[in-house]
Amino acid sequence: MKLLTRNGSKPETTDKWEAQLRKGCLELAILASLWQEKLYGLEILRVLHQNSNLVLAEGTLYPILGRLKEEGLLESEWVEAEAGHPRKYYWLTPAGKQRVISMARFWTSFTANFDGLLKPILSGKAGR
Amino acid sequence: MKLLTRNGSKPETTDKWEAQLRKGCLELAILASLWQEKLYGLEILRVLHQNSNLVLAEGTLYPILGRLKEEGLLESEWVEAEAGHPRKYYWLTPAGKQRVISMARFWTSFTANFDGLLKPILSGKAGR
DNA sequence: GCAATATACCTTGCAGTGCTATGTATATTG
DNA sequence: CAATATACATAGCACTGCAAGGTATATTGC
Numbered sequence: 001m002k003l004l005t006r007n008g009s010k011p012e013t014t015d016k017w018e019a020q021l022r023k024g025c026l027e028l029a030i031l032a033s034l035w036q037e038k039l040y041g042l043e044i045l046r047v048l049h050q051n052s053n054l055v056l057a058e059g060t061l062y063p064i065l066g067r068l069k070e071e072g073l074l075e076s077e078w079v080e081a082e083a084g085h086p087r088k089y090y091w092l093t094p095a096g097k098q099r100v101i102s103m104a105r106f107w108t109s110f111t112a113n114f115d116g117l118l119k120p121i122l123s124g125k126a127g128r
Numbered sequence: 129m130k131l132l133t134r135n136g137s138k139p140e141t142t143d144k145w146e147a148q149l150r151k152g153c154l155e156l157a158i159l160a161s162l163w164q165e166k167l168y169g170l171e172i173l174r175v176l177h178q179n180s181n182l183v184l185a186e187g188t189l190y191p192i193l194g195r196l197k198e199e200g201l202l203e204s205e206w207v208e209a210e211a212g213h214p215r216k217y218y219w220l221t222p223a224g225k226q227r228v229i230s231m232a233r234f235w236t237s238f239t240a241n242f243d244g245l246l247k248p249i250l251s252g253k254a255g256r
Numbered sequence: 257g258c259a260a261t262a263t264a265c266c267t268t269g270c271a272g273t274g275c276t277a278t279g280t281a282t283a284t285t286g
Numbered sequence: 287c288a289a290t291a292t293a294c295a296t297a298g299c300a301c302t303g304c305a306a307g308g309t310a311t312a313t314t315g316c
Binding site for chain 2: 302303304305306307310311312313
């Protein structure tokens with residue numbers, strides 16, 4: 001049985017929640033990272049980590065890239081690297097660009113609704 | 129085999145994504161709905177629907193309420209209704225209030241990071 | 257009285273998703 | 287030629303939401 005997380009502490013429900021929140025956003029995040037330029041797998045992880053503080057595992061990334069490609073939102077191509085293992089670069093298809101835009105719009109209205117729900121909490125008023 | 133959604137259309141991947149996005153936020157939404165007042169089950173659904181455009185099924189709500197209670201974030205009590213079936217009212221424990229606050233803070237910083245990622249897309253600049 | 261309806265709570269089984277762990281391939285370094 | 291670094295890939299597990307179906311209580315129409 002597995003009871004410890006990587007840092008050796010007991011898994012806490014707070015951690016689980018944060019993971020859960022990330023979950024729903026990963027596809028959008030990955031598509032969005034490709035908005036401006038082609039990237040290869042591990043590079044996507046680095047970009048998301050550095051630009052948006054979003055950390056995901058390789059075992060999470062590759063299946064998602066596969067799904068997105070199968071849906072026709074991404075294309076990919078192998079490219080010989082100057083050194084080491086060849087890299088598989090991904091970029092958005094026209095359908096993919098359309099999709100990112102509509103997802104981003106949905107995200108915006110969704111979070112706006114949510115912010116309304118959280119306003120009483122973050123404005124410092126006590127609940128009863 | 130099941131191929132149709134409730135409205136009779138084919139299930140689209142966009143729908144799946146929207147569902148996925150909601151998923152990570154439900155616990156926070158439910159806890160937040162209880163910030164100001166005690167509510168009973170179905171009432172929570174109505175509040176979230178009307179105030180935040182957030183629709184969830186009963187089969188989703190009750191298990192979550194059970195989890196949250198088990199974690200010590202909620203308390204509950206049966207109350208005779210003026211008419212019909214008795215209602216089970218829920219409210220936040222002190223630990224629950226603490227938790228909502230920390231979740232709301234995490235939400236705020238998380239969405240801020242994300243908005244940065246989406247800015248190039250929503251500002252109307254074309255990708256290449 | 258008693259079926260039909262409305263309100264409310266609860267549970268079961270399934271499907272979708274991310275993550276840990278592990279595996280493979282290529283090239284460089286000691 | 288082992289060890290290391292980079293990169294892509296997959297299998298099995300655990301968690302979560304949801305559709306569907308079930309139970310309980312009270313009111314309404316006949």
